[in-house]
Amino acid sequence: MHQPTALASDALALLKRLIATPSFSREEEQTAALIADFFRDRHVPIERVKNNIWAKNRHFDPAKPTILLNSHHDTVRPNKSYTLDPFSPIERDGKLFGLGSNDAGGCLVSLLATFIYFYDRPGMSHNLVMAATAEEEISGRDGLELILPDLPPISFALVGEPTEMQLAIAEKGLLVLDCTAHGVSGHAARDEGDNAIYKAIQDINWLTTYQFPRVSPTLGPIKLSVTMINAGTQHNVVPDTCTFTIDVRVTEQYTLEEVIATIREHIKADVKPRSIRLTPSSIPADHLIVQAGIALGRHTYGSPTTSDQAVLSCPSLKCGPGHSARSHSADEFIYLREIGEGVEGYIQMLEQVL
Structure with a gap:
């Protein structure tokens, strides 16, 4: 032994x-x-x-x-x-x-x-x-x-x-979501275009305040964090796209698919999950x-x-x-x-x- x-x-x-x-x-x-x-x-x-x-x-x-x-x-x-x-x-x-x-x-x-x-x-x-x-x-x-x-x-x-x-x-499980807000390009000096950054900001504001109703007794609430953002090509062009990434720490109270569906329902940006492998x-x-x-x-x-x-x-x-x-x-x-x-x-x- x-x-x-x-x-x-x-x-x-x-x-x-x-x-x-x-x-x-x-x-x-x-x-x-x-x-x-x-x-x-x-x-x-x-x-x-x-x-x-x-x-x-x-x-x-x-x-x-x-x-x-x-x-x-x-x-x-x-x-x-x-x-x-x-x-x-x-x-x-x-x-x-x-x-x-x-x-x-x-x-x-x-x-x-x-x-x-x-x-x-x-x-x-x-x-x-x-x-x-x-x-x-x-x-x-x-x-x-x-x-x-x-x-x-x-x-x-x-x-x-x-x-x-x-x-x-x-x-907690991990869900990484790549999001793209869409606007219309235009010249920054004139009243042209539809700024994708402003659209992304509206989505991000929702993400910073939303709380999933069901809370895990051991893991607490689901945590949403916007961790990356990118837009624009030069200072005088209104950007037509703005991309941002959400890091989601998921509890056993929801499936990853349920979390994705909820976020898609509430934000205007396109939402693409990198994977749905890393479950709670x-x-x-x-x-x-x-x-x-x-x-x-x-x-x-x-x-x-x-x-x-x-x-x-x-x-x-x-x-x-x-x-x-x-x-x-x-x-x-x-x-x-x-x-x-x-x-x-x-x-x-x-x-x-x-």
Whole structure:
């Protein structure tokens, strides 16, 4: 039997190797190889499609329900405010610094260690599948979504993202809408044309004040934000088009299609969704895995950020070591103790289910 303390040490060593290996979204080949080696060194057969690696527990039984353990190994690009080398795993003051240390390297290696802990155990009530996936940071189609058809049916998923090991039982979905307001071009010096910017302003004013009536008990209201706008070609020409983009964080109270329909009903601009893939996700508060976390003193909450949960159709819980506020920050870090707490916390939760 693998001991949690030794597994946490192995997890930390792997995390340092991952930090030292650039793995921007769509460029994760080298970290995928490191993860594949981690499995092979422990005699665990793997499957790989593109930069996604997954494995099943030794005594996998198709007649049993399956739990998916999932986190990602891609990172964003380091921002310009870094004072440390983002690819140098530096230990200092009880912290491990490095790009991807917190989001989501700490979660990933803790889940990998947890999977190894249970890998050889016979007689479990559930199967385990561990998937280390790509392209999460860009919501790409060649990450978890790509391999879902190859995985066995999933009863529920434990998705590793930094939550301080608290229990995110709901997560907002993401809808990005590209809008175009139409006017008529004319000369700015004369009373000509129909200014598309003014039409866009009317639409944007509605968007800043409208509230969807149904409010989620865990996630709160739907949030609409206009985040980009563009119009005009030169100072003396009334623009005939004005484009703007809406970032919509959707709760489980509405389908993405319902949100689009409501916005189209109230604004004059053309509305084109970029995709309707990233749906809200949740897991019942009385679910076994949630109750297991609560029994360990964890609390539940709704998460405003989007993760790979968005492409899962099964119940899913977001939980992991690290702090969400450190994600994508300069000199990103995770506390060394958080790795051990992650491994121990995941094991303790799953022990109550398996």
